[in-house]
Amino acid sequence: MYYDSNTGLNKMKRYYFDQPTTDKFVEFLMTQAEVIAPQKKGDASYSYEVVTSGKDIVYDYPRTIQPLKKYFLPPRETLLSFDSKNNEFKKTDIALNNRIFFAIHSYEMQGIKRLDYSFTQGNPEFNYLQRRENSIFIGISFNPDKWHFTKSVGISIEEVERFSLYFEPVDNGFLVFEVDDTGKELISKFGNGLSLDASMDFEVREKEFKTKIKYHYNRLPQVFEHVYNSKVWSDIAQKCVGCGTCNLLCPTCYCFDVRDEVELEISKGKRERFWDGCMLNEFAEVAGGENFREKLSSRTRHRLHRKFKYITDHSGELHCVGCGRCTKYCPANISIVEIINNLIEEYSDHQKEQII
Amino acid sequence: MKKDLNINVHHLTRVEGHGNIVVDMKNGVLNKSELHIVEAPRYFEAMLKGRNFHEVAITTSRICGICSLGHQLTSLKATEVALGLEISEQTEILRKILVDGATFQSNILHALFLATPDFLNVGSVFPLINTHKEVVLAALRLKRLANDIGDLISGRAIHPISCVPGGFTKLPTEKELSDLKEKLIKEGIPDAEFAVEVVASLADKIPTFERETEYISVYNDKEYGFYDGVICSSDSGLIPVDNYLEITNEFIVSHSTSKHAKFNRSSYMVGALARFNNSHKLLNPLAQKVAEKLGLVAPNYNPYMNTVAQVVEVAHCIENTIGLIDMLLDRGIKNEKPNQEPTKYGRGIATTEVPRGILFHDYTYNRKGLIEKANCVIPTGQNLANIDDDMKKLVPEIIEESKEDITKKLEMLVRAYDPCISCSVHMLEVDFIE
Amino acid sequence: MSKPKVAFFDFTSCEGCQLNKLNLENDLLSILELVDIVEFREAMDDKADEYDIAFIEGSISTPTCVERIHDIRRRTKILVALGACAVNGGINAMKNLYPADWVKEEVYGEDKYLFPSIPVQPVSALVKVDYEIRGCPMSTPEFLHVLKSLVLGRKPESFDYAVCVECKLKENECVLDKGMFCLGPISRAGCDAICPSNGQYCTGCRGLVSNINENGAVDMLKQHGFSEKEALNRMRLYCANDIEN
């Protein structure tokens, strides 16, 4: 899971882009495909948006509000439109534009990788997979803030898996690494006639993560074998208000709800799906009023188990990528790392007791 | 001559709120001719006590759905005076656009949807969809356009969202503003001109009746008095806003959950006609032309002409909004945050013209920024005594007509004031005892 | 199938919800294709004896209201509570926080008996309410959704989850994050998070989500710098009847 980043990048061909070259590169990308990149949103937030002017791109950003999943599993999506008078329905056209996702962080890319797994398992899902076609990803490194803990879940800042190119900021510009053939092709198309000094040495500077999980990520599934009945869940439930933010903004959460809505011309309408979340009250309620996860403690437990155990048991990967969104945006300031560390503590106490 | 007459209109329709008209004449003596306000009291001023300054305008906006914007702005202004919050020029321009939009919306609603059916002898606007589809469509477009103004500038036309103490939490973009301006020019003005034609063709249906009274409105020597200014009385001239209690002199009458008001005479009038009579010289050129076309000349003493004055104001508001948008576009939209750091705590009094007339909010804040004392004086309340006086003069003048016609004329009279009954019952002054 | 007969009634309220319907200018004509509006005092003179669907705006706050609402319930097949005032008492219910007699006396002095007033109650406290449209004012898309659903003869969707959900779906910058107050995490959705989307905070006008963690909510607001007193006070703006302690 965890690549030695130094060797990873060191083997790759690289180029130096100063800022004007970078701007030109963005312009070039925009001629190739729709470019999507982080931009400012509100006072102190960011979001991935379609680029209309290279000036809007923010290269140094902590994280966006919504993860990149919004481009593959939109928050609100029409599954089909119908005409009930004639008993007909139309599948929705999913536009197949080429898209380049630019200035993406490693954990975000890994989030997409986890979603790929979830949407290809069992019944592969056409809507998602079709949106995933013709996507190119260009990575960029980031400076961890107090919410990131990607390293604790085995994802380094310089993890380049699934990127085509990777940008590392250096003085007055970027070192651009050629990760795969698509990246190579892009550079050669763009670089025609430009002198892109490629000889620069590069050494990864270790960046400090302020937030850490106490155990190595390899041991987390094992911890989760033993904490199902932990007290930690009910402790968290005292604070949690069940707003669902942690589900909705998580890059690897993908649960949804489906609703039909008709137009004022009552026979026409559409079937839409929306992001949903297991933290919400009605998520597991059935006709007759039975709610299979009524307590907030059981909901948080389910959420965490989906990140660290249930899917992990099948995919072999943790389904938390350490982006820190669920913590940063939780109105009740509930920290996922704190939950895990508390679970670890309880688990290790328990282990000690067993030894004695 | 008829000696006895008894009219009791229970829950007058096509007005906002609940009111009854009661006329009682025995042996030629008029015992009673009153508008009974039976709306349930809501005790807003009491509820305001202890509310944080962020919540005050949100609460007072709920006094009335129709004038929610007027309450909101007046409330914000009073809060800003009390807490010493300066607002920017941009905020002021945006607020003026909002006042124009709200007046435009409300006047169209009243003139075309609520009052016009009377002139055409139908019970509501709905039958007109079949008989006068073009008019209804134009009216709907105008109303939508007016609401678009509120939606764009404050997030929602009813109970606005983004205008808060000290400024706006969200600003329109320049593109949105210039699109709105386009629409006002391309759609708004032609539709308004069409509406004026329609009203002109109905002019002979407007009852002739005159009763001179005192006209009170906001006055401002730079522009038609809407957003801000001093108090103007046609009897005694200009009066500072802080002295509003000298004018309103509220008193309780048993037939109304809303208090009545009087100043120099037994009653006074507020609203479109009062504004027109006091400020007509400051109307925009388009509105001046409309007034001329509709035969509205100041001073006008026919309360039924209030509806016509509203149409004149619609023209004014559209043209004025276009000018204000130009002003904003010239300056460019600046990304300003609301100024919400109080510099003092105390009393603040503010006035604004809402569609139905002059409105006062008067707050006292304590040192924690919580409301200690509040008073709101609402236009419909101020008009009630004047409506009763009008009825007293009108009933004997039309006593020879059928009871049905008399009832209709009385209903039309009350409707002409465009009374906003549900807000009028909130003009309740409460002193809190700690 | 004949068109359902629809009536609108107003009780103690600002009538903003009714007006909001008139603000459906673009859809008004299509609505009239779907239903027959048989009573709507704010806009028309007509009255009817029976209705298929009655929309009720406003809270119950006088003895006359009590009679009227029972009468309407008898005449209608379906009764929909429209807007915060009708659904949970809304802003009016703040009145209940004060001793009633004191308020009345302060306002009307010795004339206080002229105007009877009882504690503010939601419509559901007196008669069976089939469906609710929450909000202050009600949201027009939701009103349309309910109207269309009832014309289809189906149960409308209810939105028993937090405003935060809709806020996140729209990718708004969180106003709590900006140091403002917000009730979005515990208030019912269905408004499409219109207030946070306009940079303003959620005032909880749609009432609270069911099965709520009330202590957690107060703690949450405390963590954002609001005292327990302020937090509860501000929750009561629209939920005076629903907040216990």
Add this chain to the structure above:
Amino acid sequence: MENTAIEKQDLYYPMMSEIVKVETLTNLEKRFEIALPDNQILGHLPGQFVEVSIFGYGEAPISICSSPTKMPNFDLTVRNAGKLTDKMHSMKEGSKIGIRGPYGNGFDVTKFEGKDILFVCGGIGLAPLKSLIDYTIAKRQKYGRIIILYGTKNPSEILFKEDIKMWQGSKEIEFHMTVDKPDEYWKGNTGVITTLIPPIDLDISNTIATVVGPPIMYKFVIMSLKGKRMPDENIYLSLERRMKCGVGKCGHCQINDTYVCQDGPVFHYPHAKQLEEAI
């Protein structure tokens, strides 16, 4: 994504099918016979379900209550519980509805061959089990005893009265039923369904028990079966959860790490026992 075979493009798209017969069973339940387009055969196993779809009203998972041996049409028994089910109740012969499926695992009928089968059905739980009951009756010689225990709240909720008459009259089937609250005409057993279990004589090592009913029923039925020393391996349950997609994507039906729509709704008890949230 390169090289991903896009299979099943029609994951969420229903087949427009026809209701060919409607039969009122109780105040709340109706049985519908459904014909797929072009005489297609659904090809289900007993215990599987379909997603029923009515445009404007949504979708709902409904168990197939007829045996696969009945062809080409199949039956659904629907309780009026909300948006879609209410609309379905107002539909007549000839109406169109959408069908997706069959979904879920269903019962492994070959594994049951040669065994005695005990059916424990609570309320509407009889509907999903009916497909298995009918199947075992159709293939009668392959199975041992067929014992059906059926309990409802009150006599008015009894489903499939015709079939019950047949079961009661048949020598090849042992049928017992009970109601929680009898009315004045009720002559049979009264009491909850677990009261039917102790009196019956079972060859527990060769009996398969299949249990379907309301959520609270499972715990007690299993306790009774354990009381008869029924081994866990011989017990099968079918569980209900909220469900939207039916194809393992929407997340609603998860019991711990298990998707009811994929790995269920039929659960082998030793597996269900491992799932903390299951019963």
